[in-house]
């Protein structure tokens with residue numbers, strides 16, 4: 226059995242802390258800030274990609290899987306970080322990006338030089354069909370998944386993301402052997418396991434048929450349709466990876482798997498027979514994003530978020546672990562994305578924290594979430610370096626939006642919101658760097674930062690720290706991570722309330738995101754474990770004011 230973790234944290238290295246003043250966060254910087262994470266109660270740390278990369282997709286395009294990108298430091302820096310983390314009781318997860326590599330990877334260069342060489346077999350190379358692309362799939366970043374192989378106009382290579390991210394051909398046994406060897410090499414360096422990037426994308430149909438065109442209207446179909454049809458193929462490869470690499474090393478894995486998935490499929494992913502230790506619950510996010518572009522997204526009512534999140538918890542197979550993330554490096558800020566407008570502030574952030582930290586599963590806090598960071602106000606598309614933002618801006622304009630409208634759409638949904646430098650203090654550049662940061666800071670950094678919140682008993686950071694401590698209480702561990710969720714009958718749409726039940730133990734969480742008080746029956750001898758905002762108790766009743774939350778342990782009956 227892999228180790229039991231209490232609270233996980235996602236760290237985006239370019240934007241966490243810059244130790245040498247070049248404006249880019251780095252591994253030494255991350256290592257210096259480990260005590261900050263420890264105080265949050267974090268014992269599992271996922272670090273986003275830091276291997277050699279031309280940076281087309283900010284590190285998710287890897288040119289050398291066993292070399293640290295010089296921007297982030299050296300392998301020695303990484304070893305030191307892992308050692309320091311271990312001293313503090315924090316295990317480290319690498320980001321395993323093996324659906325694709327970078328077009329700068331040696332393998333791809335060799336394939337271009339000689340499409341008959343061994344490494345050419347690591348990619349999907351196909352001739353065109355009647356002078357057209359081999360099929361009609363659209364890449365996740367727009368355009369066809371096919372581009373001509375450089376130097377060979379008669380051959381195309383497949384990429385489900387940017388053209389600089391050629392997909393790896395998992396049907397090739399030598400490729401799989403090399404990936405497994407690389408994974409063992411990192412495990413031997415002391416990593417506890419992997420967050421596995423877009424892994425169901427490895428399920429492909431090598432005959433590359435055409436798919437029925439979708440709603441975008443370009444005659445193409447989103448490449449995810451092929452992955453949905455080929456989940457069993459992906460699972461075959463993943464079972465082999467588990468048997469050959471993960472199980473022997475007792476590695477922890479969390480898969481980036483998009484749903485919705487039926488219960489039979491979930492059992493193959495998590496739980497005793499699952500290929501992963503955990504998978505992220507993206508049920509709300511999948512529904513939000515299943516549109517032809519950001520311009521077509523419609524904000525999700527909190528009630529819908531609640532229903533989808535509860536349903537995911539209730540669908541989880543016995544013994545299966547859900548990784549809970551309300552935001553990450555691919556999303557806007559949770560407070561701005563999921564909460565009603567009047568709650569996009571520190572009260573809303575704390576109440577959301579109470580919910581997140583007591584839902585079934587393992588919470589992953591994304592850097593800045595613990596400060597209640599909101600979306601950035603970007604003044605122009607030039608302030609947004611993400612490759613996806615450029616494509617979404619283009620789509621919005623193509624759809625007839627004005628440049629101002631397109632910018633406001635991105636100000637709502639872009640991935641850049643979570644990628645701005647972490648605000649450590651009110652110092653220039655938020656104390657993130659002494660140089661010029663690679664990306665602008667949040668407009669509120671002077672007010673919303675770690676130093677300001679550090680010793681404020683009412684700050685979002687303090688709330689997260691208290692919740693982190695709560696999760697470490699030995700008698701609550703099984704209850705919090707695995708026990709069943711029972712929704713409470715809701716009085717209001719802007720209320721989230723549920724029980725967690727484990728044997729005789731009953732935990733009750735309630736959060737009020739509306740503008741009227743909520744009242745609950747709560748026995749006088751219930752133990753209040755956490756409150757934020759204004760919670761009034763009288764005899765057997767309790768009132769929760771707007772923007773407040775409570776977590777209570779109910780007496781055994």
Ligand code: GLC
Pocket residue numbers: 282285286322386422423481554555
């Ligand atoms: C995952 C990553 C995202 C990246 C994509 C391609 O979804 O989280 O940041 O762009 O995979 O690697």
Ligand code: CA
Pocket residue numbers: 243244245246247248249250251296
């Ligand atoms: Ca640096």
